[in-house]
Amino acid sequence: MPRSTPDKATARRTPITTELLVDAAIELIESDGLDMLSMRRLADRFGIQAASVYWYVASKEHMLDLVVDRLHDMAVQTVLVEQVEQRRTEDESPDQVLRRFAVGYRSFLLAHPDSARVISGRLVVGENLSLLIEQLLTLFQRAGLSAKESVHAAYVLLVYVQGFVLHETAPLSVVTAGPNDERSTTLNHMQQVLASLPAEKFPNTSAAAADLARPDMPARFAFGLDLLLAGLKQFVESQSKHS
Protein backbone atom coordinates (compact mmCIF):
# COMPACT_ATOMS: atom_id res chain seq x y z
CA MET A 1 0.00 0.00 0.00
CA PRO A 2 1.63 3.21 -1.12
CA ARG A 3 1.49 6.01 1.42
CA SER A 4 0.31 8.69 -0.97
CA THR A 5 -2.99 7.04 -1.81
CA PRO A 6 -5.74 9.11 -0.22
CA ASP A 7 -8.50 6.53 0.11
CA LYS A 8 -8.34 2.78 0.38
CA ALA A 9 -7.65 1.43 -3.07
CA THR A 10 -9.14 3.91 -5.49
CA ALA A 11 -6.10 5.85 -6.72
CA ARG A 12 -3.59 3.32 -7.92
CA ARG A 13 -0.76 3.86 -10.35
CA THR A 14 -1.50 6.51 -12.93
CA PRO A 15 -3.96 4.77 -15.21
CA ILE A 16 -2.63 3.43 -18.48
CA THR A 17 -3.88 5.10 -21.61
CA THR A 18 -3.19 4.61 -25.30
CA GLU A 19 -1.38 7.96 -25.28
CA LEU A 20 0.97 6.80 -22.55
CA LEU A 21 1.68 3.62 -24.47
CA VAL A 22 2.57 5.66 -27.54
CA ASP A 23 4.83 7.86 -25.40
CA ALA A 24 6.64 4.81 -24.12
CA ALA A 25 6.89 3.27 -27.57
CA ILE A 26 8.59 6.40 -28.90
CA GLU A 27 10.96 6.45 -25.95
CA LEU A 28 11.81 2.82 -26.58
CA ILE A 29 12.44 3.45 -30.26
CA GLU A 30 14.64 6.45 -29.54
CA SER A 31 16.68 4.76 -26.86
CA ASP A 32 16.99 1.20 -28.18
CA GLY A 33 16.01 1.49 -31.82
CA LEU A 34 12.97 0.46 -33.81
CA ASP A 35 14.03 -3.17 -34.00
CA MET A 36 14.01 -3.40 -30.23
CA LEU A 37 10.39 -2.34 -29.93
CA SER A 38 8.25 -5.31 -28.97
CA MET A 39 4.87 -5.63 -27.34
CA ARG A 40 6.48 -7.48 -24.46
CA ARG A 41 9.11 -4.82 -23.79
CA LEU A 42 6.46 -2.15 -24.08
CA ALA A 43 4.25 -3.92 -21.58
CA ASP A 44 7.19 -4.28 -19.20
CA ARG A 45 7.44 -0.52 -18.92
CA PHE A 46 4.01 -0.48 -17.30
CA GLY A 47 4.40 -3.66 -15.32
CA ILE A 48 1.72 -5.46 -17.27
CA GLN A 49 1.62 -8.47 -19.57
CA ALA A 50 2.07 -8.24 -23.33
CA ALA A 51 -1.47 -9.49 -23.82
CA SER A 52 -2.81 -6.52 -21.87
CA VAL A 53 -1.50 -4.08 -24.43
CA TYR A 54 -4.05 -5.51 -26.83
CA TRP A 55 -6.80 -4.00 -24.77
CA TYR A 56 -5.58 -0.53 -25.83
CA VAL A 57 -4.33 -1.29 -29.29
CA ALA A 58 -5.46 -3.67 -32.03
CA SER A 59 -2.04 -4.83 -33.16
CA LYS A 60 1.59 -3.83 -33.38
CA GLU A 61 0.85 -2.34 -36.81
CA HIS A 62 -1.82 -0.16 -35.24
CA MET A 63 0.63 0.85 -32.52
CA LEU A 64 3.14 1.94 -35.17
CA ASP A 65 0.44 3.94 -36.93
CA LEU A 66 -0.19 5.78 -33.70
CA VAL A 67 3.55 6.34 -33.28
CA VAL A 68 3.74 7.88 -36.76
CA ASP A 69 0.72 10.06 -36.03
CA ARG A 70 2.41 11.30 -32.87
CA LEU A 71 5.64 12.00 -34.72
CA HIS A 72 3.67 14.12 -37.17
CA ASP A 73 2.26 15.97 -34.21
CA MET A 74 5.72 16.58 -32.80
CA ALA A 75 6.95 17.72 -36.21
CA VAL A 76 4.12 20.22 -36.45
CA GLN A 77 5.07 21.61 -33.06
CA THR A 78 8.83 21.85 -33.41
CA VAL A 79 9.15 22.50 -37.13
CA LEU A 80 6.09 24.49 -38.11
CA VAL A 81 5.47 26.41 -34.95
CA GLU A 82 8.97 27.03 -33.65
CA GLN A 83 11.01 27.09 -36.85
CA VAL A 84 8.60 28.46 -39.40
CA GLU A 85 5.86 30.52 -37.77
CA GLN A 86 7.74 32.23 -35.00
CA ARG A 87 10.66 33.34 -37.14
CA ARG A 88 8.46 34.75 -39.81
CA THR A 89 9.33 38.27 -40.88
CA GLU A 90 7.40 40.67 -43.07
CA ASP A 91 9.41 40.76 -46.21
CA GLU A 92 10.48 37.17 -46.65
CA SER A 93 9.56 35.14 -49.70
CA PRO A 94 7.62 31.85 -49.58
CA ASP A 95 10.82 30.43 -51.00
CA GLN A 96 12.72 31.27 -47.84
CA VAL A 97 10.01 29.87 -45.60
CA LEU A 98 9.99 26.62 -47.57
CA ARG A 99 13.73 26.33 -47.22
CA ARG A 100 13.49 26.86 -43.48
CA PHE A 101 10.77 24.25 -43.26
CA ALA A 102 12.81 21.65 -45.14
CA VAL A 103 15.94 22.25 -43.11
CA GLY A 104 13.98 22.21 -39.88
CA TYR A 105 12.16 19.04 -40.82
CA ARG A 106 15.43 17.29 -41.60
CA SER A 107 16.80 18.38 -38.22
CA PHE A 108 13.72 17.07 -36.51
CA LEU A 109 14.02 13.67 -38.17
CA LEU A 110 17.72 13.47 -37.38
CA ALA A 111 17.05 14.41 -33.76
CA HIS A 112 14.68 11.49 -33.30
CA PRO A 113 16.46 8.21 -34.01
CA ASP A 114 14.71 5.90 -36.45
CA SER A 115 11.85 8.38 -36.89
CA ALA A 116 12.53 8.54 -40.63
CA ARG A 117 12.34 4.75 -40.80
CA VAL A 118 8.95 4.61 -39.11
CA ILE A 119 7.50 7.57 -40.98
CA SER A 120 8.71 6.56 -44.44
CA GLY A 121 7.21 3.14 -44.04
CA ARG A 122 3.62 4.20 -43.55
CA LEU A 123 1.32 6.96 -44.70
CA VAL A 124 -0.88 7.78 -41.74
CA VAL A 125 -3.56 10.26 -42.65
CA GLY A 126 -5.04 12.25 -39.81
CA GLU A 127 -5.24 15.70 -38.35
CA ASN A 128 -1.54 15.97 -37.63
CA LEU A 129 -0.29 15.13 -41.09
CA SER A 130 -3.06 17.33 -42.46
CA LEU A 131 -1.75 20.25 -40.46
CA LEU A 132 1.69 19.80 -41.97
CA ILE A 133 0.27 19.54 -45.47
CA GLU A 134 -2.09 22.46 -44.96
CA GLN A 135 0.79 24.81 -44.20
CA LEU A 136 2.80 23.54 -47.14
CA LEU A 137 -0.14 23.98 -49.49
CA THR A 138 -0.52 27.56 -48.34
CA LEU A 139 3.16 28.23 -48.93
CA PHE A 140 3.21 26.71 -52.38
CA GLN A 141 0.08 28.53 -53.47
CA ARG A 142 1.56 31.74 -52.17
CA ALA A 143 4.61 30.93 -54.28
CA GLY A 144 2.37 30.87 -57.33
CA LEU A 145 1.27 27.28 -57.79
CA SER A 146 -2.28 26.11 -58.44
CA ALA A 147 -4.10 23.95 -55.91
CA LYS A 148 -3.35 20.77 -57.80
CA GLU A 149 0.29 21.64 -58.34
CA SER A 150 0.69 22.55 -54.69
CA VAL A 151 -0.38 19.06 -53.69
CA HIS A 152 2.26 17.58 -55.95
CA ALA A 153 4.88 19.98 -54.66
CA ALA A 154 4.06 19.37 -51.01
CA TYR A 155 4.23 15.62 -51.50
CA VAL A 156 7.51 15.88 -53.40
CA LEU A 157 9.09 18.03 -50.72
CA LEU A 158 8.08 15.66 -47.93
CA VAL A 159 9.30 12.67 -49.92
CA TYR A 160 12.61 14.35 -50.57
CA VAL A 161 13.31 15.23 -46.95
CA GLN A 162 12.17 11.89 -45.56
CA GLY A 163 13.99 9.93 -48.24
CA PHE A 164 17.15 11.92 -47.71
CA VAL A 165 17.24 11.38 -43.96
CA LEU A 166 16.32 7.73 -44.36
CA HIS A 167 19.40 7.17 -46.48
CA GLU A 168 21.49 9.42 -44.32
CA THR A 169 20.79 7.26 -41.28
CA ALA A 170 20.64 3.91 -43.04
CA PRO A 171 23.05 1.16 -42.04
CA LEU A 172 26.08 1.23 -44.27
CA SER A 173 27.63 -1.95 -45.57
CA VAL A 174 30.32 -2.84 -48.02
CA VAL A 175 29.83 -6.12 -49.82
CA THR A 176 33.39 -7.22 -49.27
CA ALA A 177 33.48 -6.20 -45.63
CA GLY A 178 32.68 -8.21 -42.57
CA PRO A 179 29.26 -7.34 -41.21
CA ASN A 180 30.55 -6.44 -37.76
CA ASP A 181 32.81 -3.60 -38.73
CA GLU A 182 32.31 -0.30 -37.02
CA ARG A 183 31.02 2.59 -39.08
CA SER A 184 34.30 4.46 -39.31
CA THR A 185 36.11 1.30 -40.36
CA THR A 186 33.41 0.66 -42.92
CA LEU A 187 33.80 4.17 -44.28
CA ASN A 188 37.54 3.73 -44.66
CA HIS A 189 37.06 0.41 -46.31
CA MET A 190 34.41 1.86 -48.57
CA GLN A 191 36.64 4.65 -49.75
CA GLN A 192 39.34 2.10 -50.42
CA VAL A 193 36.99 -0.14 -52.38
CA LEU A 194 35.70 2.74 -54.45
CA ALA A 195 39.16 4.09 -55.14
CA SER A 196 40.45 0.70 -56.23
CA LEU A 197 37.72 0.07 -58.78
CA PRO A 198 39.16 -0.46 -62.27
CA ALA A 199 39.74 3.07 -63.52
CA GLU A 200 38.87 2.23 -67.11
CA LYS A 201 35.40 1.08 -66.15
CA PHE A 202 34.83 3.49 -63.24
CA PRO A 203 36.72 6.70 -64.01
CA ASN A 204 34.30 9.04 -62.25
CA THR A 205 33.57 6.82 -59.30
CA SER A 206 37.20 6.13 -58.42
CA ALA A 207 38.05 9.80 -58.87
CA ALA A 208 35.20 10.83 -56.57
CA ALA A 209 35.86 8.12 -53.98
CA ALA A 210 36.61 10.65 -51.26
CA ASP A 211 33.41 12.61 -51.88
CA LEU A 212 31.36 9.45 -51.96
CA ALA A 213 32.75 7.96 -48.78
CA ARG A 214 33.06 11.14 -46.76
CA PRO A 215 30.19 13.28 -47.92
CA ASP A 216 29.14 16.66 -46.56
CA MET A 217 25.54 15.76 -45.90
CA PRO A 218 24.18 19.19 -44.96
CA ALA A 219 25.66 20.60 -48.16
CA ARG A 220 24.26 17.69 -50.15
CA PHE A 221 20.82 18.21 -48.65
CA ALA A 222 20.96 21.92 -49.48
CA PHE A 223 22.08 21.10 -53.02
CA GLY A 224 19.02 18.99 -53.72
CA LEU A 225 16.73 21.42 -51.94
CA ASP A 226 18.10 24.29 -54.01
CA LEU A 227 17.47 22.33 -57.19
CA LEU A 228 13.85 21.80 -56.20
CA LEU A 229 13.25 25.39 -55.21
CA ALA A 230 15.03 26.81 -58.24
CA GLY A 231 12.99 24.51 -60.45
CA LEU A 232 9.87 25.71 -58.68
CA LYS A 233 10.72 29.35 -59.23
CA GLN A 234 11.36 28.79 -62.90
CA PHE A 235 8.19 26.78 -63.26
CA VAL A 236 6.10 29.59 -61.81
CA GLU A 237 7.77 32.16 -64.04
CA SER A 238 7.24 30.14 -67.19
CA GLN A 239 3.58 29.72 -66.21
CA SER A 240 2.91 33.40 -65.73
CA LYS A 241 4.51 34.16 -69.06
CA HIS A 242 1.79 32.27 -70.90
CA SER A 243 -1.16 33.85 -69.14
Next chain:
Amino acid sequence: MPRSTPDKATARRTPITTELLVDAAIELIESDGLDMLSMRRLADRFGIQAASVYWYVASKEHMLDLVVDRLHDMAVQTVLVEQVEQRRTEDESPDQVLRRFAVGYRSFLLAHPDSARVISGRLVVGENLSLLIEQLLTLFQRAGLSAKESVHAAYVLLVYVQGFVLHETAPLSVVTAGPNDERSTTLNHMQQVLASLPAEKFPNTSAAAADLARPDMPARFAFGLDLLLAGLKQFVESQSKHS
Protein backbone atom coordinates in the same frame (compact mmCIF):
# COMPACT_ATOMS: atom_id res chain seq x y z
CA MET B 1 17.92 -42.96 -56.56
CA PRO B 2 17.00 -40.62 -59.39
CA ARG B 3 17.32 -42.15 -62.83
CA SER B 4 19.21 -39.31 -64.40
CA THR B 5 22.27 -39.56 -62.16
CA PRO B 6 25.11 -40.96 -64.26
CA ASP B 7 27.29 -42.55 -61.60
CA LYS B 8 26.43 -43.92 -58.17
CA ALA B 9 25.98 -40.96 -55.86
CA THR B 10 28.20 -38.23 -57.20
CA ALA B 11 25.73 -35.92 -58.95
CA ARG B 12 23.02 -35.08 -56.51
CA ARG B 13 20.65 -32.12 -56.52
CA THR B 14 22.17 -29.01 -58.05
CA PRO B 15 24.54 -27.79 -55.34
CA ILE B 16 23.40 -24.90 -53.20
CA THR B 17 25.28 -21.65 -53.57
CA THR B 18 24.97 -18.23 -52.01
CA GLU B 19 23.77 -16.93 -55.37
CA LEU B 20 20.94 -19.44 -55.47
CA LEU B 21 19.94 -18.49 -51.94
CA VAL B 22 19.79 -14.84 -52.95
CA ASP B 23 17.69 -15.78 -55.98
CA ALA B 24 15.24 -17.63 -53.77
CA ALA B 25 15.17 -14.81 -51.23
CA ILE B 26 14.19 -12.33 -53.93
CA GLU B 27 11.52 -14.68 -55.23
CA LEU B 28 10.15 -15.06 -51.71
CA ILE B 29 10.09 -11.30 -51.19
CA GLU B 30 8.35 -10.70 -54.50
CA SER B 31 5.74 -13.40 -54.01
CA ASP B 32 5.01 -13.17 -50.29
CA GLY B 33 6.45 -9.82 -49.25
CA LEU B 34 9.51 -8.78 -47.29
CA ASP B 35 7.89 -9.52 -43.95
CA MET B 36 7.40 -13.14 -44.94
CA LEU B 37 11.08 -13.71 -45.61
CA SER B 38 12.56 -15.87 -42.87
CA MET B 39 15.63 -18.06 -42.70
CA ARG B 40 13.39 -21.07 -42.11
CA ARG B 41 11.18 -20.46 -45.12
CA LEU B 42 14.24 -19.78 -47.23
CA ALA B 43 15.81 -23.06 -46.11
CA ASP B 44 12.58 -24.91 -46.89
CA ARG B 45 12.94 -23.98 -50.55
CA PHE B 46 16.10 -26.07 -50.69
CA GLY B 47 14.94 -28.82 -48.41
CA ILE B 48 17.50 -28.00 -45.76
CA GLN B 49 17.36 -26.78 -42.17
CA ALA B 50 17.42 -23.11 -41.23
CA ALA B 51 20.74 -23.62 -39.48
CA SER B 52 22.31 -24.78 -42.73
CA VAL B 53 21.73 -21.40 -44.33
CA TYR B 54 24.29 -20.02 -41.92
CA TRP B 55 26.99 -21.97 -43.68
CA TYR B 56 26.50 -19.70 -46.71
CA VAL B 57 25.58 -16.46 -45.03
CA ALA B 58 26.63 -14.81 -41.80
CA SER B 59 23.22 -13.54 -40.73
CA LYS B 60 19.88 -12.41 -42.03
CA GLU B 61 21.25 -8.87 -42.23
CA HIS B 62 24.04 -10.12 -44.45
CA MET B 63 21.49 -11.95 -46.57
CA LEU B 64 19.53 -8.72 -47.05
CA ASP B 65 22.71 -6.91 -48.02
CA LEU B 66 23.25 -9.49 -50.73
CA VAL B 67 19.64 -9.08 -51.84
CA VAL B 68 20.13 -5.34 -52.19
CA ASP B 69 23.35 -5.85 -54.09
CA ARG B 70 21.55 -8.15 -56.50
CA LEU B 71 18.72 -5.66 -56.95
CA HIS B 72 21.30 -3.04 -57.90
CA ASP B 73 22.65 -5.51 -60.41
CA MET B 74 19.19 -6.06 -61.87
CA ALA B 75 18.57 -2.32 -61.98
CA VAL B 76 21.78 -1.80 -63.91
CA GLN B 77 20.70 -4.40 -66.42
CA THR B 78 17.11 -3.38 -66.99
CA VAL B 79 17.34 0.37 -66.43
CA LEU B 80 20.76 1.38 -67.61
CA VAL B 81 21.34 -1.11 -70.37
CA GLU B 82 17.86 -1.55 -71.78
CA GLN B 83 16.27 1.81 -71.05
CA VAL B 84 19.16 4.22 -71.20
CA GLU B 85 21.98 2.84 -73.35
CA GLN B 86 20.08 1.09 -76.08
CA ARG B 87 17.67 3.91 -76.79
CA ARG B 88 20.39 6.47 -76.96
CA THR B 89 20.27 8.68 -80.02
CA GLU B 90 22.81 11.12 -81.36
CA ASP B 91 21.26 14.45 -80.64
CA GLU B 92 19.64 13.95 -77.26
CA SER B 93 20.58 16.07 -74.27
CA PRO B 94 21.92 14.62 -70.98
CA ASP B 95 18.73 16.07 -69.59
CA GLN B 96 16.62 13.68 -71.62
CA VAL B 97 18.76 10.69 -70.70
CA LEU B 98 18.49 11.54 -67.02
CA ARG B 99 14.73 11.75 -67.32
CA ARG B 100 14.61 8.37 -68.99
CA PHE B 101 16.79 6.91 -66.27
CA ALA B 102 14.60 8.23 -63.47
CA VAL B 103 11.37 7.05 -65.07
CA GLY B 104 12.90 3.66 -65.85
CA TYR B 105 14.27 3.28 -62.34
CA ARG B 106 10.87 4.03 -60.85
CA SER B 107 9.29 1.43 -63.13
CA PHE B 108 11.89 -1.09 -62.08
CA LEU B 109 11.21 -0.51 -58.39
CA LEU B 110 7.46 -0.70 -58.92
CA ALA B 111 7.85 -3.93 -60.88
CA HIS B 112 9.63 -5.65 -58.00
CA PRO B 113 7.41 -5.65 -54.92
CA ASP B 114 9.04 -4.37 -51.74
CA SER B 115 12.29 -3.69 -53.58
CA ALA B 116 12.11 -0.03 -52.59
CA ARG B 117 11.69 -1.05 -48.96
CA VAL B 118 14.78 -3.24 -48.96
CA ILE B 119 16.92 -0.84 -50.96
CA SER B 120 15.97 2.30 -49.04
CA GLY B 121 16.84 0.64 -45.77
CA ARG B 122 20.47 -0.10 -46.49
CA LEU B 123 23.32 1.44 -48.44
CA VAL B 124 25.25 -1.46 -49.89
CA VAL B 125 28.40 -0.30 -51.60
CA GLY B 126 29.83 -2.62 -54.21
CA GLU B 127 30.43 -2.99 -57.90
CA ASN B 128 26.76 -2.96 -58.82
CA LEU B 129 25.81 0.26 -57.08
CA SER B 130 29.06 1.73 -58.38
CA LEU B 131 28.01 0.95 -61.92
CA LEU B 132 24.76 2.83 -61.42
CA ILE B 133 26.54 5.80 -59.87
CA GLU B 134 29.27 5.80 -62.49
CA GLN B 135 26.76 6.28 -65.28
CA LEU B 136 24.94 8.99 -63.37
CA LEU B 137 28.18 10.84 -62.68
CA THR B 138 29.01 10.77 -66.37
CA LEU B 139 25.59 12.15 -67.24
CA PHE B 140 25.71 14.94 -64.69
CA GLN B 141 29.21 15.98 -65.68
CA ARG B 142 28.13 15.99 -69.29
CA ALA B 143 25.28 18.23 -68.22
CA GLY B 144 27.83 20.70 -66.89
CA LEU B 145 28.37 19.87 -63.23
CA SER B 146 31.72 19.52 -61.50
CA ALA B 147 32.83 16.17 -60.09
CA LYS B 148 31.79 17.10 -56.57
CA GLU B 149 28.44 18.52 -57.67
CA SER B 150 27.76 15.42 -59.75
CA VAL B 151 28.09 13.24 -56.67
CA HIS B 152 25.54 15.38 -54.88
CA ALA B 153 23.22 15.32 -57.85
CA ALA B 154 23.46 11.56 -58.37
CA TYR B 155 22.73 10.93 -54.72
CA VAL B 156 19.80 13.34 -54.73
CA LEU B 157 18.29 11.75 -57.82
CA LEU B 158 18.55 8.23 -56.37
CA VAL B 159 17.09 9.41 -53.07
CA TYR B 160 14.20 11.09 -54.83
CA VAL B 161 13.23 8.07 -56.92
CA GLN B 162 13.61 5.56 -54.10
CA GLY B 163 11.83 7.79 -51.61
CA PHE B 164 9.02 8.43 -54.02
CA VAL B 165 8.39 4.76 -54.74
CA LEU B 166 8.72 3.88 -51.09
CA HIS B 167 5.87 6.22 -50.25
CA GLU B 168 3.94 5.21 -53.32
CA THR B 169 3.90 1.59 -52.18
CA ALA B 170 3.71 2.20 -48.44
CA PRO B 171 0.76 0.85 -46.48
CA LEU B 172 -1.94 3.46 -46.17
CA SER B 173 -3.82 4.01 -42.99
CA VAL B 174 -6.30 6.47 -41.70
CA VAL B 175 -6.18 7.09 -37.98
CA THR B 176 -9.90 6.83 -37.56
CA ALA B 177 -10.21 3.73 -39.73
CA GLY B 178 -10.14 0.13 -38.75
CA PRO B 179 -6.79 -1.43 -39.59
CA ASN B 180 -8.30 -4.17 -41.73
CA ASP B 181 -9.93 -2.01 -44.32
CA GLU B 182 -9.08 -2.69 -47.91
CA ARG B 183 -7.08 -0.12 -49.79
CA SER B 184 -9.94 1.19 -51.87
CA THR B 185 -12.12 1.50 -48.79
CA THR B 186 -9.31 3.28 -47.02
CA LEU B 187 -8.95 5.70 -49.91
CA ASN B 188 -12.63 6.50 -49.83
CA HIS B 189 -12.53 6.96 -46.11
CA MET B 190 -9.43 9.09 -46.43
CA GLN B 191 -11.02 11.43 -48.92
CA GLN B 192 -14.01 11.73 -46.65
CA VAL B 193 -11.85 12.49 -43.62
CA LEU B 194 -9.86 15.10 -45.49
CA ALA B 195 -12.93 16.73 -46.96
CA SER B 196 -14.62 16.94 -43.58
CA LEU B 197 -11.77 18.68 -41.82
CA PRO B 198 -12.84 22.03 -40.38
CA ALA B 199 -12.65 24.34 -43.36
CA GLU B 200 -11.52 27.33 -41.30
CA LYS B 201 -8.43 25.52 -40.10
CA PHE B 202 -7.83 23.41 -43.22
CA PRO B 203 -9.05 25.42 -46.21
CA ASN B 204 -6.48 24.07 -48.68
CA THR B 205 -6.52 20.50 -47.47
CA SER B 206 -10.26 20.08 -47.55
CA ALA B 207 -10.43 21.76 -50.95
CA ALA B 208 -7.76 19.45 -52.32
CA ALA B 209 -9.16 16.31 -50.72
CA ALA B 210 -9.79 14.63 -54.05
CA ASP B 211 -6.26 15.26 -55.30
CA LEU B 212 -4.78 14.04 -52.05
CA ALA B 213 -6.79 10.85 -51.86
CA ARG B 214 -6.81 9.97 -55.56
CA PRO B 215 -3.48 11.23 -56.82
CA ASP B 216 -2.05 10.79 -60.30
CA MET B 217 1.25 9.28 -59.23
CA PRO B 218 3.03 9.23 -62.60
CA ALA B 219 2.21 12.91 -63.05
CA ARG B 220 3.34 13.64 -59.52
CA PHE B 221 6.61 11.83 -60.07
CA ALA B 222 7.19 13.74 -63.29
CA PHE B 223 6.39 17.00 -61.52
CA GLY B 224 9.12 16.52 -58.94
CA LEU B 225 11.55 15.19 -61.51
CA ASP B 226 10.94 18.23 -63.69
CA LEU B 227 11.61 20.52 -60.75
CA LEU B 228 14.94 18.82 -60.12
CA LEU B 229 16.01 18.88 -63.77
CA ALA B 230 14.86 22.45 -64.31
CA GLY B 231 16.76 23.47 -61.20
CA LEU B 232 19.78 21.65 -62.52
CA LYS B 233 19.64 23.42 -65.83
CA GLN B 234 19.36 26.79 -64.21
CA PHE B 235 22.19 26.00 -61.82
CA VAL B 236 24.51 25.14 -64.69
CA GLU B 237 23.58 28.28 -66.58
CA SER B 238 24.14 30.54 -63.59
CA GLN B 239 27.53 28.89 -63.07
CA SER B 240 28.74 29.45 -66.61
CA LYS B 241 27.72 33.07 -66.42
CA HIS B 242 30.29 33.74 -63.70
CA SER B 243 33.23 32.10 -65.43
Next chain:
DNA sequence: ACCTGAACACCGTTCAAGT
Protein backbone atom coordinates in the same frame (compact mmCIF):
# COMPACT_ATOMS: atom_id res chain seq x y z
C1' DA C 1 32.73 -29.39 -46.87
C1' DC C 2 28.15 -29.41 -45.83
C1' DC C 3 24.19 -30.46 -43.01
C1' DT C 4 21.22 -31.96 -38.86
C1' DG C 5 18.97 -31.80 -34.18
C1' DA C 6 18.18 -29.63 -30.56
C1' DA C 7 18.23 -25.98 -27.89
C1' DC C 8 18.06 -20.77 -26.37
C1' DA C 9 15.97 -16.62 -26.08
C1' DC C 10 12.95 -14.39 -28.07
C1' DC C 11 8.57 -12.79 -31.13
C1' DG C 12 2.96 -11.28 -32.19
C1' DT C 13 -1.44 -12.78 -31.11
C1' DT C 14 -5.54 -15.24 -29.05
C1' DC C 15 -8.54 -16.47 -25.48
C1' DA C 16 -10.54 -18.33 -21.53
C1' DA C 17 -10.43 -16.94 -17.04
C1' DG C 18 -9.88 -13.94 -13.31
C1' DT C 19 -10.93 -9.28 -10.49
Next chain:
DNA sequence: ACCTGAACACCGTTCAAGT
Protein backbone atom coordinates in the same frame (compact mmCIF):
# COMPACT_ATOMS: atom_id res chain seq x y z
C1' DA D 1 -13.25 -2.26 -17.43
C1' DC D 2 -8.90 -4.05 -17.20
C1' DC D 3 -5.54 -7.68 -16.66
C1' DT D 4 -3.39 -12.52 -16.24
C1' DG D 5 -1.74 -17.22 -17.64
C1' DA D 6 -1.05 -20.10 -20.76
C1' DA D 7 -0.81 -21.48 -25.05
C1' DC D 8 0.05 -21.36 -30.42
C1' DA D 9 2.79 -20.72 -34.16
C1' DC D 10 6.37 -18.68 -35.23
C1' DC D 11 11.28 -16.08 -35.20
C1' DG D 12 17.13 -15.56 -35.59
C1' DT D 13 21.07 -17.78 -34.01
C1' DT D 14 24.41 -21.12 -31.88
C1' DC D 15 26.72 -25.36 -31.53
C1' DA D 16 27.86 -29.97 -30.81
C1' DA D 17 27.46 -33.74 -33.60
C1' DG D 18 26.98 -36.27 -37.69
C1' DT D 19 28.46 -37.67 -42.83
